[in-house]
Structures are given as structure tokens and as C-alpha cells.
Amino acid sequence: MRLLLINPNTSASMTEKAAIAARAVAASGTEIIAATSRMGPASIEGYYDGALAVPGLLSELRERRTTGYDGAIIACFDDTGLEAARALCDVPILGLCESAVATAGFLAQRFTVVTTLERSRVLIDNLIQRYGMGGRAKVRASDIAVLELEDAASGAIGKLRAEIERALEEDGAEAIVLGCAGMTDLARELQEIYGVPVIDGVAAAVKQAEALVSLGLSTSKRGSYASPLPKPFSGAMSNFAAKHVPTLT
Amino acid sequence: MRLLLINPNTSASMTEKAAIAARAVAASGTEIIAATSRMGPASIEGYYDGALAVPGLLSELRERRTTGYDGAIIACFDDTGLEAARALCDVPILGLCESAVATAGFLAQRFTVVTTLERSRVLIDNLIQRYGMGGRAKVRASDIAVLELEDAASGAIGKLRAEIERALEEDGAEAIVLGCAGMTDLARELQEIYGVPVIDGVAAAVKQAEALVSLGLSTSKRGSYASPLPKPFSGAMSNFAAKHVPTLT
């Protein structure tokens, strides 16, 4: 099984970190193909960055179909471009937020997502409401810039831990979800410290992708994820007109 | 007051139709500046088209700031790129769906949105749930391709009318919202035929934009619509790195 792990931002160091996390949990027969978007922002912090990351993400999904993959993971907790990617491809596409909160739901009845900046808090809260977890999950921002997570001297981990502690105390959180792909290396350690499940979206998404592929399940092409209709595209998007990415057989 | 009416698809004929509708309802002091995206799909039918329309939309918003506008309307019923545009700009940004359902809410307690293709139905239903109208509004698809609305011989209007009649009979609809920018020229006539309010998103959005501008209100820059943070962008998106579009003063 070949899983494409696409980082929709253009920071190769974050791709590398996510790839390490993904390979650490992948089954023995799973190959993780890590890819970094070549078009868009260096990090995704809010709606503007997210929107401009999508064409680069879709481009990778389309171009890499020739070498083949059985499923793909969008390595950003904002689930950037998730619906568009599902419409484009036949193979299963997983987002980190959707995978992580579904996973948390099997382990705890109430949990808290701890993300980076305040500007992402409501964005993630909206995702969670849409995924049906609005009555079970809270979202907290810890005032960390995404790229600070790459810098051990930034104090980011201290801020993250303080916010987790507030979640346990004030929210009655039974589990913690790490709300940024850049936190993926911290999950194990934080789980040991706090004695509650700590869920990393990258790891969760790898297992969900493996599950769907091995079950022979793929994105529905009936209704809202129907394959794109053929039509002209203009300007820098003109090479996007081709049809959807079929399942390899 | 100058309002930018951006068609996020690249079909100039649809821009023209929307501009006519906008100018027909604009106040005497309002100038409608119609713009067609130069980058992206010829029509927006589903998530894939929508995602690829956003950079072209944001590009118009940025480039036209030098000539100035006081508010902008995204002329697609899917509210394509609405959050990203709000994060980018200080001036008010209106979407058709959000404007139309808020308007309908002042006139009726239960109403139905009639859109084009089945693939857009759930997308719009998700918007409506997010805008808080899930308990009051239903969405129906009438099996019309967006560009068929440009072709009088397509039978599109007959399909649309049949679906409106089902909404009145089966949903107990008290008003009808037309769920596609391409239907904007039909609202008046349908309202006369059926004797219930028929709301067109283009007209609704023009009035909401005028309202916000004249009240001196603008998009909040605190929280989820905070202005984009400066950061590097790569590839075809590299010219998007500049910061947000300030309010003209």
C-alpha cells in the first residue's frame, strides 16, 4: 500500500517531521510517499493561507497519480482543501482534524483540541461542529506560531503544556488532540506526562488511510464528491482542467 | 460608494448578467464595478471548481485595491473563498448565499433554496447549517448545469419551476431563494408567478454591502478574520504574499 502524505505548505522541514511521524506508525506493508507542495505559503495560519495552499495540494495529487498511490493524507490540521481533494480523487483522502477527532471519539466522551494561534481556533471549531463533535470537543489556542514549533528555543512547548493543563482542569478534558501537524513529535511524551490519550493527527490519518484502503473503500462519487465536470480553466489554473484521479487497479 | 462585484468563475457572460442585476438594485450613489476572474474554471460546480476559483478571486481583490472599492461581492452562490477574502480585506465582503438566507430570514420562517446540480446541494446545505438556518431552510437541486441557465433553449427554467412547486407543496416553503448567480434575472418573474418572496443572492448581497459600508462597519480583524501574516509564498502563488487589502480612507 502506497500512501501519499502531502504537506500543503511549502516548508520541507515540516514535511520531514510529518513523514517521520507517519512512518513511525505505518504498517509494515505501507509505503509513505512524502511530498511538499511547490506552490503556496510556507505555513498555514488562517483562511487566507489555507485557500492559497489548495491549488498546490491538488497539483501534487494530480501529478503523482502516474507513479501511483492508494490513498492520501493532507498534512495540515485545518483539513485544507479536503473536499476538493475528495472530489478530484477516487482514492481515500484523509485530513488530520477529521481523523484525529474521530479517533479521540473512540477513547473519550469529552476532549480538547489545542492548536497554535487564536486565528486558527474558530476555524478548527467550525470544522469540529461540522464533523459533529461540537457538543463533545473544545478548541484552545496556545499562542504559538506554526514555525515556532520547529525551534526548540521558542518556548512553544511550555505554552502548549500550559494550555493542555488548562484544558484538563477547566474543560474536564478526558483526552487531548494536538491541533497542528507541527506538534506530531510531541504526542507520545505528552501522553506519558498527563496520563490521558494524546492524539496526533498525522498518526491518526495514516491509520485511517490504511483502514480505508485495506477495506476496499473509497470516496463516494455520488453527490457532493462527484468527479469534476470537464470544463475550461483559465490563467495559472488552466492546467487543472483534467478530470479526476482514478483509483489504481 | 464603489462596490466590486467579482464573478469568481471566468465566464464573462455570467458577470454581465450579475452586473445587470446588481445595477438594477444599487442605490443611486453606488457604483458597481464588475470584474471577472482571470484564473480558474468557467463555472463553479462543486468543491473542486470552487477551490480552484479562489486564487483568481483573491487576485482581483488585491489588484483592484489601487483603483479602490468600499466593499466587495463574490458573485457565486457557493460563497467561494468568502472567509479567505474576509481575512485579506478590511472592507466588507459579501457572499450570495449568506446574504440571501439572511434576507429570507426577515421575510419567512421556513424557506427553500433551489440550486442547480445535485453536487452543489449538500455543499449549500452545509453553508446553511453553518449560517444557522439549518432548522429553517431546505435545499433542492433542479438538475440544471450552471451554463444551461445561459441558454434559453435548455429547458432549465421549466426544471427550476417544477422544483419550486415541489418546495411549496412538500416543504411548506414560505419563500424561495434562488441558489445560483446565474438565476438572478428570474427572481422578479418567479415572485409574481408564485406569490411568495423570491430572493436573488446578487441583489441581496448588493444591499447588504451598501448597508455595511454606509454604517461604517467592516470585517473584524480580531480572531478568525485577522489579516494574513507576512510569510514566503512559492510557485504560482508567490505573488500572493503581500498583506491584506486596507480600507480606503
Added chain:
Amino acid sequence: MRLLLINPNTSASMTEKAAIAARAVAASGTEIIAATSRMGPASIEGYYDGALAVPGLLSELRERRTTGYDGAIIACFDDTGLEAARALCDVPILGLCESAVATAGFLAQRFTVVTTLERSRVLIDNLIQRYGMGGRAKVRASDIAVLELEDAASGAIGKLRAEIERALEEDGAEAIVLGCAGMTDLARELQEIYGVPVIDGVAAAVKQAEALVSLGLSTSKRGSYASPLPKPFSGAMSNFAAKHVPTLT
């Protein structure tokens, strides 16, 4: 365009304040006809006052139809008698709360309504849930009596500002809605102080009324706002039996 601005309480000083606010934002062709109810409580604080204000409100709507108006605004943030007025009249009827929260929804994803007394807090929270903003808006009471807002020496403004500050800090509010018609003169100044949109219901309702009238839209007469059926009325209500208020033509 003639808009009737009815204060459903009997305090002419509040009518005057609301009329000033309304005229300050009305379009050049809009005439604001201010009216004070002649029957009911001097201020509306809670359900009892609200219920007893409705006949006076409906009476004004009926009696003034001979001189004509194209739309009406009920100048109380509790949206007192809004549904009954919509059933009575063909012309658009706007409430302050409904108008203000719809307006806030175009500018911010999360916002807080700051009202006067604790007894009004749940009443407004119920309105907001019904208008579909329950997941996006909080309501706070600032422990001010409505008529204290008329008295500069009452300390009311200090209490209001303290509550706004708590909303920004504790709720993560991206915008503030002023939850009483008596606060209408404070919106501009508070917006400058806090740097977030501050929405006043009177101003919002004027623009919504102008929008609906200029779009040729009116209250649906199908379903829950159908015109009153002719029937006998007894006692002090016996002069209310006449049928609904038709749109002027």
C-alpha cells in the same frame, strides 16, 4: 421611501434617541417617521413588559397605514411583537436583535451581545438561538436598567464598557452587538475604543428595511405570517379585529 420607526415603549426620549440614530444612517431618499407607543410600559425589561407593549405597537402599525409607510422597525432589542407585526402587515418589519445579529454575522464568526439587565439575558439568548446564531454568539448582561442609559450620571457606560472588555477577553469576541435600543448613540465611540465592529440594532434595522423595500421584497403571506383571519375581538382589543395592513401601491 418612508420607514416607520416605532418605539414599543412609551418613553418619548428613547424614541427621540432612536430616531436620531436612524436618521443618521438613513439613505438620502429615506424618511424616518418616528412614533412612540401610546399604550404600555415606559421601558421593556423582561417578558411581562414586552407582552404588554405589543397591542400599542400593533395599534400604531394599523393606525398609521392611512398616512402610509413602506416598512417598519420595532425599536426594541427584544424584538417585541415581531411575529405578530409581520402577520399583520404586508410591508417588511424589522426587529433590532434580528437585524443586528444578521449584520454581525457578515463581519465576525464569533461575537457577543451586551445587554442591560440579567432578566433580559436569557430572553435575548433564546432569540439568538432561534435566529440560528446560538453557536456563534454569547449574551452578557451589564446590570444597567434601561432608563439609566438616559442618565449620564448613572455610571451605566462604565458598566457597559467593563462588560465589553470581559467579552473580548473571555469570549474571544470578534465583534460586539449593543443589546438595547437605548445604547444606540454609543456604537461609534465604542468601535473606536475597542477596534472591533460594534453594531447598533437601530442602525442595522434601518439598513435592512431599506434593503428589503428597495428590493421589492415583503413579508411572506404564506404559512406562519399569513394575514390575520377575520374574527370577533372583545373588550379593549375589540378595535383590533380589522384585517392586515396592506402594502401601499
Added chain:
Amino acid sequence: MRLLLINPNTSASMTEKAAIAARAVAASGTEIIAATSRMGPASIEGYYDGALAVPGLLSELRERRTTGYDGAIIACFDDTGLEAARALCDVPILGLCESAVATAGFLAQRFTVVTTLERSRVLIDNLIQRYGMGGRAKVRASDIAVLELEDAASGAIGKLRAEIERALEEDGAEAIVLGCAGMTDLARELQEIYGVPVIDGVAAAVKQAEALVSLGLSTSKRGSYASPLPKPFSGAMSNFAAKHVPTLT
């Protein structure tokens, strides 16, 4: 125990029918004091009628306190004036809709309310959403005018039965709630015919009132039902200014 059963419309025949239903289920120590409003519409069909019925209702509640009652029932399925009455009085106040759906909730997980006119359908559906039963209950209109229920030759019962049959078949209803005070005499017979619980609001409200009174529980005076504040009232409402109706001791 003395329970005041107030018919908020002015039709004495409906009061009589409701009183018979109330006395049929009242406990041996319960006295039902039937009262007909002397001010307002002859029947309540929609928001306009409802609003104009409230002062008459509140007037009865106030005037009859001298002779005393321990609880009161508002004998209209629209729960006309329920919050205002609760604010006015210390004693428990029950509405038919609230009582009936709470009762139905103990007997069935899904049920349908069958009411009279289409114009009341959404009004009742809004009540049900507010009472928290929106996910469990549907509302259907059977196209019967309220006063047709007083006329055996009107065909009203046939329409009502047809609608109940649709509720059982199409909604999977496990119980039926009769959505009009004028249907109170039909509950027993319909229950026998259809073999599912058929709940009448008058009977349900009597038992809820008895329950609250015998438990020594009364309306909370903290928060949204706090007693009216003393203030001037004008016009025909000027005699309403007095404070709330205290519990008899």
C-alpha cells in the same frame, strides 16, 4: 388545591369544553376554576391573535388573585403569553404544548403533534424546538379552523384522523399529541382507535400543575422570570403596572 384554567380566547364554549376535560382528570382535592378572557380574539390562530390575547390573559391572572389560586393553566396549545404569565406570578403556570410534549416524552421517543391550521404549524414547531423536542417530534396541520372543532358537521374529525394516520405511517410516530385545546374531548377515543398514546394538552397541564403545587415548587424568580419591575404604564395598559401575583400562603 385551586387551579385557574384560563382560556385566553374569548369563546366561552371552548372554555367549557376545556373545563370538562380538566375536571375529568383532576385529583379529588383539586378545584378547577374556569375563566374566559374578556379581552381579545374569539380564537387564536397565528401570531397576531396570540399577541392580542395576552393582556386579557394577564388581566385574569391578576384580578383573580384576590380569590386565590395555587397554579394556573393557559388553555391554548400555542402557549400564548406563557413567559409573561410566569414573570407575573409566583404560582406555577402551565402551557398546553409544553405540558403535552413533556408528557409525550415519557411515553415515546418519536411523536407527532397534529394541529389545526397551517399557519399554526411553524409556530408550534418553533415551540417544540425551544422545548428541546425538535429532534423527536414533528408537527402536522390538518387544515381545520379552530371553531370548526365546535361543529360536529364540519368534517373536522375526519381531517384530523386522516392526518394522524399519515403521522403513524410516514413519521413513524410512536404517540400523537393533539395540538389544539379544542380537540381535548377526542383524546380517549383516538387512543382506542389507533392503539398509541394520544395526549391532550389540557389534561397534561392539569396533572403538571397538580404536581408542581403539591411539590411546593413554583416559578423561579431569579433571572428571566423575575417579577416585573415597577414602572409607569400608559393608555389601555395603565392598569397593568402593579407588581407580580404572589403565592397564596
Added chain:
Amino acid sequence: MRLLLINPNTSASMTEKAAIAARAVAASGTEIIAATSRMGPASIEGYYDGALAVPGLLSELRERRTTGYDGAIIACFDDTGLEAARALCDVPILGLCESAVATAGFLAQRFTVVTTLERSRVLIDNLIQRYGMGGRAKVRASDIAVLELEDAASGAIGKLRAEIERALEEDGAEAIVLGCAGMTDLARELQEIYGVPVIDGVAAAVKQAEALVSLGLSTSKRGSYASPLPKPFSGAMSNFAAKHVPTLT
């Protein structure tokens, strides 16, 4: 009227306390038959205890049918086994939580349930969401073990009072629901201290059972509470195969 009050835990002292509370509020013609489960845990604290209490509860319901009862109350605030009991029996079955929150809903628009241990908090919150009170009620744990309530020296009452005070201050609670059958003797006193309605589930359930029985209403046997189908049972459950408990006639 004979009401079976079953304590689903095996602590006879708690049964006794609940029986005293039940008899204190029962109508003159109501006989309370108190029963203690003979199979299961000594107290119910969380899902595991609750699940293992159900067969003992169902067993009592079945065995006691020969001596007859007209309705039954499950004397645990977790509403342990409520749906299974309703499927088993024709007579009305009441739970404490469902009865108490329905009762509170007639008296207050916002209220707080104060329960014992943190492990029961989310369980009760889930019940409340399901009963439709999620938008109106909060749940708080006061860190009291159930059996501490039997021990005056445990400090349990002090903890309970502190939590009620937080509910009044921080939640804006208009009423308090006591969230454990073991608190039934405290309601009256706490109501006097705090001046808001304090609702005890045992008392509320007795009155609801009396109401349903006297109205001739019983659990719907159509749909989700249909009587058990005959089928083989194995092991210690083999004596449970008999069909449902019919209404006495």
C-alpha cells in the same frame, strides 16, 4: 394507585430514604411499594455499575407484576435501564433525571444539575442532551461519593452547597436539580436557603407517574419501546425470556 419504586442499587438504606421522599409527596390514594434490587452493585457510579444494575431492576419489574403495580419509578438519577424497562412494561416507567429536568423546565429557563462524582457528570450531560435540555441545563459534579451522602460526618453537604453556589454565580442558574437519589432529603432545605426552586428527582418522578397513570396513558408499544420478541436466553439470563409486563386491568 400502586407505584413501584425500585432502587436499582442494592443498598436498602438508600431505598428507605427514597421511599420516605416518595411517600412524603404521594397523593392520598397512592401506595408506594419500595423495592431494592437483589442483584447488582451497592451504588451506581458510572457506566459499569449502571449496566450491571439493569438485570436486577428488570427482574424486580417482572416478578412483582403478580402482585401488581400501575407504574414504576427507577430510583437512580442516571435513569439506569429506563429504555429496557419501558420496552418490558406496559405501565408507565419514570426515571429521576428525565422527570426532574422536565419539571425544572416548567419553572426556569436555565438551570444546573449538581451531581456527585465527576465520572457521572458527562453521563448525565449526555442524558440531558438527549432529553433536549442541552441548551438550557449545565451539569456540575461536587466530588461526593454516593454513599457519603448516607454519612452526616462526610462533609458531603458542604461540598454540595459550594457547588450550588457556583452554579448560581457562574451559570446564572434559575433553578437547581439535585442529581442523585441520595440527595432527596435535602431539597426542601436547600430551596429555602437559596430562594430558587430545588428539584429532587424522586419527588418529581412520583408526581409524573401519578400523572400518567391517572391520565390513562402508558408507554407506547409502537416503535422503539415495542414489547420484547420471544426468543431463547442463555445462562444466568435464561429466566428473562418471558414477554413484557402487561398493564393490570
Added chain:
Amino acid sequence: MRLLLINPNTSASMTEKAAIAARAVAASGTEIIAATSRMGPASIEGYYDGALAVPGLLSELRERRTTGYDGAIIACFDDTGLEAARALCDVPILGLCESAVATAGFLAQRFTVVTTLERSRVLIDNLIQRYGMGGRAKVRASDIAVLELEDAASGAIGKLRAEIERALEEDGAEAIVLGCAGMTDLARELQEIYGVPVIDGVAAAVKQAEALVSLGLSTSKRGSYASPLPKPFSGAMSNFAAKHVPTLT
């Protein structure tokens, strides 16, 4: 990895069918240990059967800990005893409904669960609301008794297919979830016939269990799934008093 697959009903033929389905999708290193409850009903149809199946289920979970398992699956679509099992055990516990609807949520925005009897429809609908999928999923009953699925001549498959066709046509379903463990052998074939994802709960739960175990995640022991407190148990339940089932190390 050793996964315990417990059939909570006592029909060994259904266990065998579920075990075949589980082994067909299990990863190469996963051992499926199939177990049939020895205590309770032969099939689970409604709340009564479900409640009486739980002690047998918990008994298996406890007794088999000596031979060890890393996770467990409760092989009934009603998620019978799921919370109690999670409180008992440290290892992950998966239910079929929760696993299947989470899986469907990755593939489709709207889907329909097709179950057996009408009496299970509302039960499953309640689960789905609680799992947050109420706005996305419908439930349909196909009027099949569970054990009919074991009998090729029963016509059960024809009924099931007819209901799936209604789901596609009337609900706009984008995917189908099979709502009974006894349908597990039909998923592949139905998926080929209808061209939409068809999700079987047994297969979905196996992959979710593998995912959680391989990620080192386990049920939270903080809050609502905290391990049972030590306490006396009486009667046939007296051997249940021991504490929770620890994770094997």
C-alpha cells in the same frame, strides 16, 4: 496483536459469520479471537434484549483477560454495552455503529444506515445523534428479523436491497452503512451493485481497533470512562465486583 471479537448475543452462527468477516480484513499480524456470549438473548432486537446482553459481554471481557487481548470489538450494531465495556477495560473497545459511521464520514457527506426491524431504527438514530452524525445520516428499517439474515430463503436480501434503493433515491445517500452485524457478508456485493461505498460495521471496527492498538492509544481513564470503583455486588452479579481489565504489557 490480539483482538477479541465478542458477539454479545448467544448465537454461535452469527459469531462465526462475524469472525469470517473480521479475519477477511484483519492485517497479517492480527489474531481475531472470536467469542460468543454465554449469557443473554439469542439475538438483540431492541432495548430489552440489549440490556440483558451486557453482563454476558462484560463477563467475557473480564474472563478472557488472563489469556490476553489488545483490543476488543462488540459485534452488534446497537453498540450494546459500549460505555460499560470502556469503563471496565484499559484496552480500546470498538462498537460497530460508531466505527461504521466514523468510517462513512470519511467517504461521504450524507449517508443512510439500513438496519433490520423498526424497533431498532430509533435506537440507532439516537446513537447517530450522539456520535454527531445526526445532520448527515438517516436510518431506515427494512423489516427483517435478525435471524432471518441467517436464512437464505427468508427473502431478507430482497427487502434489504429495496430499502437501499429507497435510500439512494429518496435520501440522496452518498454511501450506505449496513446496520446489523448479520449483514456483514453482503457488503462487498452490494457495493458492486450500487456503485457507492457500502460499509460493514464488523470490518470497520476491526480496522479501528488495529489503528488504536498500533498507535498506543487506549480508552481514557479520566472522567466518564474511569475504572469502576471497588464495591460490593449482590446476587448473580456478585462476581462482577473486581476492578477493571488492565492493558497487557
